[in-house]
Amino acid sequence: MKYEIIVVGGGHAGCEAALASARLGHKTLLVTSNIKNIADMPCNPSIGGPAKGIVVREIDALGGEMGRNADKGALQTKMLNTKKGPAVQALRFQADKITYPKEMLKTLEATNNLEIKEAMVEKLAVNNKKVTGVELEDGEKIESDAVILTTGTYLKAVVLAGSSRKSSGPHGEKESKFLSDNLKKLGFTIKRLKTGTPQRIDKNTIDYSKTQEEKGDDIPRTFSFDNIVYKEPKDQISCHLIYTTPKTHEIIKEHLNESSMYGGYVEGVGPRYCPSIEDKVVRFSDKERHQLFLEPESLYYDDIYIQGFSTSMPNEIQDLMVHSLPGLEKAKILKYGYAIEYDAIDSKQLKRSLETKIIENLYTAGQINGTSGYEEAAGQGLIAGINAALKLEGKDPLILKRNESYIGVLIDDLVTKGVKDPYRLLTSRAEYRLLLRNDNADLRLRDYGYQVGLIPEEKYQAFKKKKENIKELTTLLQNTRITPKKETNEYIEKIPSTPLKDGISLYDFLKRPEITIENIKHFVNINYKEELEQVEINAKYEGYIKKAKKEADKMLALEEKKIPEDIDYEKVPNLASEARQKLAEIKPTTIGQASRISGVNPADISILMVYLRRNG
Amino acid sequence: MNDTIVAISTALGVGAISIVRLSGTEAIEVVNNCFKGKDLTKVKSHTINYGHIVDQDEIIDEVLVSIMKAPRTYTAEDVVEINCHGGIISTKRILETILTHGARLAEPGEFTKRAFLNGRIDLVKSEAVMDIIDSKSEEANKLALSQLSGSTSNMIKKFREKLKQLLASIEVNIDYPEYYDIEVVTKEQISKAISEMKKELEKVIKESKNSTLIKEGIKTVIVGRPNVGKSSILNKLLEQEKAIVTDIAGTTRDIVEGEIYLDGILLNIIDTAGIRSTDDIVEKIGVEKSLSMIDDADLVIVVLNNNEKLTKEDEEIIDKTKDKQRIIVINKNDLEKKLDISKSNLKNIVETNANRVEGIKALKEKIIELFQLETIKSKDYTYLTNARQISLAKQAYQSLIEAELGINNDLPIDMVEIDLKNTFEYLGEIIGETYSEEILDHLFANFCVGK
Structure with a gap:
């Protein structure tokens, strides 16, 4: 049996990769070790958050699945950072851990050109530095033109709790024993990373009177630009906030050396932004308490996830720790927390298309590349799926730029800087985040989705209409003037705002911080909905947006200067030796990318540019 | 590029x-x-x-x-x-x-480099250019650094440290919005930090200008009506007879220059023709020149005659020089006092006469005081030494002003942060540190966040 594209792994990266490839008309096989774990959420029951939520919007704009699927599985929806500015607002959903995977599986099964197979891949078939398929544990060989590896935390996975080390994937699933050795043999640098997850407790054993309720937003929200609301705000369920107690900290300090981490049982490098509760108590010993969220996992079972309590303590200590928390004195632990170690490859061995530099037509996406998070995985999966398909069609890859998307920032960081600890997207990683907003993901990326072929004609026409409406509304506001008439100023003073002295266009009036589009509606009839936000942001932050665009243009000019793939840095005279070595390792494709490599300084870039010009 | x-x-x-x-x-x-x-x-x-x-x-x-x-x-x-x-x-x-x-x-050779990169110069010429770029661009950074005194770079580092903390606090609030235990940075805190930094940075910029003065000299102009004793004051300062001093009004028709080192600081002193309305063409030119010299000067010494009443011309001179760094010298204090300047509300007054040394000493001291020359000389004086650094400091200062404006206009924190980040980067450029993951590192090291 021969396929065009094989995707290995059915997590968030694998699902997006397989869907993109199949939807683009390529015969695709998704190989997973357990079909029940397709699109599983092994850690927190939520999707989105700062930066990550914007990634989900970007996935939707490009024609990926995560946004729509999260809308279907929503338990609670919330817009974060509403008071901190338009660029950092982001959606965060609590998502049902039963509904989300179920709906994703439904979508996969309903997709043409896509087959799912339950099996464990043991090695890659490679011929002349080009991948030709995969070989399964039982010896079966499946041929393909391209392979996308999205193995998550399964490569040589070891689950740790206290001194116990058990070879296993999440939830006691079978780990992949041999694939990472195979990758090492093929020339990949293998890294060891670590992450962890907290306990799940029975919701019926929690005394909620000792907790503080955390509700979702009152207005319906969706990730997808389809704007279909599956769960009205009134039907949403709440999370609950509690704090650790002095007793909790005492227990942790007393038993610190029994944890896998402090007992020295962990080899992998853990994420800095996701410290375990042990880490928090040790590193921030001056803090009297740490906050924890009790988050429901599903409507269909009783598990409550304790966000903020990730640990690798032995089970009996975890009992003591949980019972020291307010409201959880009698809580029943359904699953204990654990740390998990796994193999990943060095992401610097990837091109910006996510194809590996070593083996042609081999792509990797998600935690195997050293990232963490469902959204980061899905974003990469989508890009790997699209680019594998484009490669087979003989087309140029889709490479998103840093001023266009968080996905572009993520991939550029991965391949240019590499990772030391599992990589999480943060808004501060984006230089041009004012351009990368939650509200404008479609304006940034839908054209690409359409060109690639993932956005159907009908949706694209609706999008074009929206763009026209924005232009129309902007012109309308620019051309409508208000003058200091008595009734006008009376209204303005009531808002309250400073009364007019001269005539002013509504567009300029909207620039006043205290004026909202609702105030504008007082003067002119407006029927648009989605477009209002765009126009308001454009008007209010015009100066800042212009500044950001100017900065981005500088970067883009450098991105246009290409570096040939076959350049021999040994032949470039006068490069600093550190720069020479880094450039040879990372093989940047543009001067812009080269300038972002740490250790390559402006003088080296000058020398490189002169060299290219002389030899070009 | x-x-x-x-x-x-x-x-x-x-x-x-x-x-x-x-x-x-x-x-x-x-x-x-x-x-x-x-x-x-x-x-x-x-x-x-x-x-x-x-x-x-x-x-x-x-x-x-x-x-x-x-x-x-x-x-x-x-x-x-x-x-x-x-x-x-x-x-x-x-x-x-x-x-x-x-x-x-x-950068050195950059115009030529661009000409080359854009295809305007051929290969042969470019060899020479390569030499320049190779040797100079690598040195450029080191050079800029070595020109900074230790105390200046320490001060810039201090600013950046302060900004880093502020930025990390803002970032952590944005990336971890639901951590209620992490203090939310208030606009008041940011405002306070900005105005403190602004004040210090302004001082550095001003002192840097003074440091340029050290190298190039303080352009000092002596003005006054004819025969109030300008030239004799100049001569006392120069301690040589360079200007012609007579009792006839209008002797000095050319502008006379001299240089003195005042405790190691160079003063370029210019004597001017006395300013008065006149029909004499030669003198007229001199008067016009004197007035234009005032515009150019770093320091103006206005000389008044103690022995005469304040005239309209005196008042005009006082008015013309009111925005300059200025010292008022009341000359001829050994003669009867007829001058009354109590209504003019003048500062930096020194009394002197050409026959005694004390008045000249007081004048010297006044100059030193006005330009903080003592601070310039002492070792812990912080200043930037070249146009690049001064311009970066000014841009950093400008960004602080914009950040402040954003806060006052009640713009969201995300916008204000853009300007703060710019300040951080401009300051980094002065000391040759470019933005890396400093802020993130600080964030993870100092705030307790995570799942």
């Missing part, structure tokens, strides 16, 4: 004319923003345009500006050349003004 670069392309201080040259996509726009005359963005390519370079409203120099649009130029980019009057001070001021309007100082 087509950001806009600028440099003085003639040898400094020699020749009657200097040329300041720009190249890059915004070259025309940048000059236009500090040019009074035609709208340069609308003139034809390869034209010469008359006008003035201005810093806000102040005219710096009368110039001819050549506009040459890409691609038929030396660098194949838009090129602007400003022909201005030679002389270190005004040329440098033009350069500084251009720098604050968004151009950056060119």
Whole structure:
């Protein structure tokens, strides 16, 4: 049996990769070790958050699945950072851990050109530095033109709790024993990373009177630009906030050396932004308490996830720790927390298309590349799926730029800087985040989705209409003037705002911080909905947006200067030796990318540019 | 790399004319923003345009500006050349003004490098260019660093440390919005931090200007009505008979220059013709010259006669010099006091007479005090030494002002942060540290967040 594209792994990266490839008309096989774990959420029951939520919007704009699927599985929806500015607002959903995977599986099964197979891949078939398929544990060989590896935390996975080390994937699933050795043999640098997850407790054993309720937003929200609301705000369920107690900290300090981490049982490098509760108590010993969220996992079972309590303590200590928390004195632990170690490859061995530099037509996406998070995985999966398909069609890859998307920032960081600890997207990683907003993901990326072929004609026409409406509304506001008439100023003073002295266009009036589009509606009839936000942001932050665009243009000019793939840095005279070595390792494709490599300084870039010009 | 670069392309201080040259996509726009005359963005390519370079409203120099649009130029980019009057001070001021309007100082050989990269120079010529770039660009950073005194870079580092903490606190609030235990940075806190930094940075910029004065000398002009004793004061300062001193009003018709070192600091002293209404043509020219010298001076010494009543001409001189660094010398205090200046509300007054030394000593002390010359000399004095650094400091300062404006206009924290980050980066450029993951590192090390 021969396929065009094989995707290995059915997590968030694998699902997006397989869907993109199949939807683009390529015969695709998704190989997973357990079909029940397709699109599983092994850690927190939520999707989105700062930066990550914007990634989900970007996935939707490009024609990926995560946004729509999260809308279907929503338990609670919330817009974060509403008071901190338009660029950092982001959606965060609590998502049902039963509904989300179920709906994703439904979508996969309903997709043409896509087959799912339950099996464990043991090695890659490679011929002349080009991948030709995969070989399964039982010896079966499946041929393909391209392979996308999205193995998550399964490569040589070891689950740790206290001194116990058990070879296993999440939830006691079978780990992949041999694939990472195979990758090492093929020339990949293998890294060891670590992450962890907290306990799940029975919701019926929690005394909620000792907790503080955390509700979702009152207005319906969706990730997808389809704007279909599956769960009205009134039907949403709440999370609950509690704090650790002095007793909790005492227990942790007393038993610190029994944890896998402090007992020295962990080899992998853990994420800095996701410290375990042990880490928090040790590193921030001056803090009297740490906050924890009790988050429901599903409507269909009783598990409550304790966000903020990730640990690798032995089970009996975890009992003591949980019972020291307010409201959880009698809580029943359904699953204990654990740390998990796994193999990943060095992401610097990837091109910006996510194809590996070593083996042609081999792509990797998600935690195997050293990232963490469902959204980061899905974003990469989508890009790997699209680019594998484009490669087979003989087309140029889709490479998103840093001023266009968080996905572009993520991939550029991965391949240019590499990772030391599992990589999480943060808004501060984006230089041009004012351009990368939650509200404008479609304006940034839908054209690409359409060109690639993932956005159907009908949706694209609706999008074009929206763009026209924005232009129309902007012109309308620019051309409508208000003058200091008595009734006008009376209204303005009531808002309250400073009364007019001269005539002013509504567009300029909207620039006043205290004026909202609702105030504008007082003067002119407006029927648009989605477009209002765009126009308001454009008007209010015009100066800042212009500044950001100017900065981005500088970067883009450098991105246009290409570096040939076959350049021999040994032949470039006068490069600093550190720069020479880094450039040879990372093989940047543009001067812009080269300038972002740490250790390559402006003088080296000058020398490189002169060299290219002389030899070009 | 087509950001806009600028440099003085003639040898400094020699020749009657200097040329300041720009190249890059915004070259025309940048000059236009500090040019009074035609709208340069609308003139034809390869034209010469008359006008003035201005810093806000102040005219710096009368110039001819050549506009040459890409691609038929030396660098194949838009090129602007400003022909201005030679002389270190005004040329440098033009350069500084251009720098604050968004151009950056060119690296050694950069115009030629661009010409080469854009295909304007052939291979043979480029060999020579390569040598320049290879040797100089690597040194550039080191050089800039070695020019900074330890205390200056320490101070910049201190600012950046403060900003880093502030930025990390803002970032953590954005990336971890639901951590209620992490203190949310308030606008008041940011405001306070900004105004503190502004104050210190302003001081550095001002002192840096004084440091340029150390190197190039303080241009000191002595003015007053005829025969109030200007020349004798100059002579006392110079301790040599350079100006002709007589009792006949109007003897000094030329502008006399002399140099003195005041505790190691150079003063360029200029005596002027006495200012009075006159019909004598030679004298008239001298008077006009005197008035124009006042505009150029770093320090004006106004001399009044103790023995005469305050005249209209005195009042005019006092009025003309009111915005300058100024010392009022009341000369001839050994004669009967007829002068009454109590109504004029003057500061920095020194009394003297040509026959005694004490008054001159007091005058010297006053000059030292006004320019903080003692601070300049002492070791812990912090200042920036070149136009690049001063311009970066000014841009950092400007970003602080914009951040403050954002806060006052109640803009969201995300917008305010953009300007704070710019400040952080400009300061980093001064000491050769570019933005990396410093803020993130600080964030993870100092805030307790995670799942």
